[in-house]
Structures are given as C-alpha cells and as structure tokens.
Amino acid sequence: MAVRGKNLHLEHLEDEIINLGSEGGKQAIKILREMGKFLSGTGGNVKVTTKWDGAPAIVCGTDPTDGNFFVGTKSVFAKSEPKICKSEADVQRLYDGVLAKKLSESLKLLKDCNIKGVLQGDLMFTDDKKLETIDGDRLISFRPNTITYAVDPNSDLGKKIDKAQLGIVFHTKYTGDTLPEMTSSFDVKDNDYNSNNNVWIEKAEFKDIGGVASMTMSEKNTYDSAVNKAEGSLKQASRVLDMIQTGKKNLQIDTEFKKFFNKYVKSGNNIPSVDRAYDDFIEHLTGEFQKAMDKVKTDAAKTKKAVDLMEKLDKMEKNKQGFKMVIASYMNLQVAKNILVGKMKRVQSLRLFVDMGNGDYKVTSPEGFVGISGKSAVKFIDRLEFARLNFTVPKSW
DSSP, X not given: OBOSSSSSOOEEGGGHHHHHTHHHHHHHHHHHHHHHHHHHTSOOSOEXXXXXXXXXXXXXXXXXXXXXXXXXXXXXXXXXSOOOBSSHHHHHHHOOHHHHHHHXXXXXXXXXXXXXXXXXXXXXXXXXXXXXXXXXXXXXXEOSSSEEEEEOTTSHHHHHHHHOSEEEEEEEEEEXXXXXXXXXXSOOOGGGOOOBTTEEEEEOBOOOXXXXXXXXXXXXHHHHHHHHHHHHHHHHHHHHHHHTOOSXXXXXXXXXXXXXXXXXXXHTOOOOOHHHHHHHHHHHHHHHHHHHHHHOOSHHHHHHHHHHHHHHHHHHHHTHHHHHHHHHHHHHHHHHHHHHHHHHTTOOSSEEEEEOSTTOEEEOOOSEEEEXXXXXXXXXXXXXXXXXXXXXXXXXX
C-alpha cells in the first residue's frame, strides 16, 4: 500500500476534517468502517500498525544509486545536501553528540541484517538498556523517548533483548531509483531483514495476540452507532468544512481550529460541549488576532487585522449551525476512534510505563496505532493518554 510521499508526518484521524474538508471526513468514515470490520473479524480493507515510541527515526538500507549500505535520519531524502552515512567518517562529519553515537552503532550493527531495499524504523535502544525494579518486578528497561519499555529478563523475549546491542522496530518500506524520488509503503515483510543475536528487530504490524482486541457483536453494534453518528454530523458540517479551507495560512479559521482543539489535549481535558466549545473558539480566535495586532506598529496594519477578525466572526455567526457541526463531528470522530484504541491497546508484547520522576512509574499503553486504507494513512491515538504525557512527562533522558 503506497501512501502520500515520504512517511514524514501522519495526521490524527479527527484532524483530517480540518486539513482536507469534507473529503477528509469521507476518508475518516471509510477507514473507521474498515477498522471496525478488521477488529470484528469480518474482513476490512485496512492494514494496521502499532506506533512505537522510539527515537530517533532511522532510515537504512541500500542506496540504489551505488549499491552501498547507509544509515541516516529522514534527512537522507533531502534533495539538496542529504545526510547519508555510509562510513564512520560520514557519521562524524554530519552529526555530533548522542545522535552521532546512535547512528554509529546503527551503521555498524544493521549492516549485518541483510536489509532489502530501504527501511525506516524507530530506534528503541543501543547501549542504554538497564536492569531495574519497576512496579515491584526486576525488569530490563529502555526509554527511547516518552515511554519506558520493560520486559522480564527470564522470558524468551527478554533473553533476546538482553543479548542484543541494538533494538529497532521497522514500519515503512521505500522503493524507487533514487532516495529523493522514493515512495513509501507500510508493507514491511519478514524477509526484508534478518535479526541476529546483536540486533533485535520487530515489525510494527499490529497482531491481535490471543484475540484480546476482537470486538464482540455487542461492542461492534456500539461502535457502528458511534461511526453513524460521526457520519451524520459530518454531512451537516461538510459545507463549512470546505468553506474554511485555506492551505494553512496564519490566523485562518482552519489553522486556528487545530490549535484550539490541541489546547484541550495539553490541558488534559475533553471538549466540554459543542455550545461551550463554539463560544471558547470565538474567544480563542479573538485572542490570537489581538496578539497579532499587538505586534504590528502602524494603525493601518492594526485596522487591517481588526477588519479581518470582524469578517471571520461575521462568517461564523452567519454559519453558526454549520460551525457547531464541525465541532460535533470532531468530537464524534474522537468517540469512535477511542473505542478502537481502547480495544487495540490491550495487546502488548512488552510492559509499558511512563517515568513521572524520581523513579515513580505509571503503567501506560502503546503510543497509538496507524490505520492504512487505500491511499489514506492516519494516526489512532488516545490523545488524553499519550499526547498529554508527551507534553507533560519530564524529559530527563
């Protein structure tokens, strides 16, 4: 399944209605329905991967122009001055600090993994594993980013991780005649690489181990009702969604909607209600314009921004019900998405924690999941769980 361009950024499911208007809404409903079929065992034209909270992103494989093995970050795809490391000298010339050390280890160890083509993955550990007591158990742990991953050292998986000098999870494959022209897919296969004692490799493909994520008939009915509700509100919001499309220019309604919704995530709160959110958004939009007016010097520039704000507020008032349906659609998509995430996050091969500081660990869930259907790929993340942690957990590593 090829997706849009390089796998550089994925959007949240609900944000696609702001990004793409009514077409984004149609794509969101389609992928939700396919995901429902997938988890209920009735088919589903969808591929699902688990998002691992690794860092940095590593791109590696064979450069098609000269046949040499390389490693790098996503900057290997740059059309001008790509940072491609084919030797230790390249690593030291192009990078420094911890990143250089990580790439040096990746170059040395991944070279022996018989990687076919070009793959991208999340680096999970190099020499930063440790044995510590978490939640009352002695575990091997590693924390590449926000989440701490842990495993019983006496389990089969724990023994593999203990021996390995590097761990990586591959999620994307690239094909093409040159690196800048490559296209991406999430179709990483088992024969695209070889693990060995020095390197622990996982595929990001979601596997419902033991069927714990499967929906019962009752759960599927509840889920279908949530999707139907989202579809109904989107039909009422479609005209306004298309009307506010601007290409993400500053101080535009669509851009400000995304910033506004993200404020709820940062505060750790759900959107309270459609009516309250509508009023709060007007306050947010007015506040952003006031900041912009305070930055300009001339009266003419201030007046221009004030007129722009008045025009936008007038547009919202004339289309008040449609704007409220945009908010309702956003909320309804989140409800349906969170049903899926609630089921899928029960599947874990490793124990997951967040370090709240001073050795205080809190049990958590996978970062999230990616659903791919046709040319659409979106993130399924419980934003009040993981995204909020990403904003608030101390970055002490």
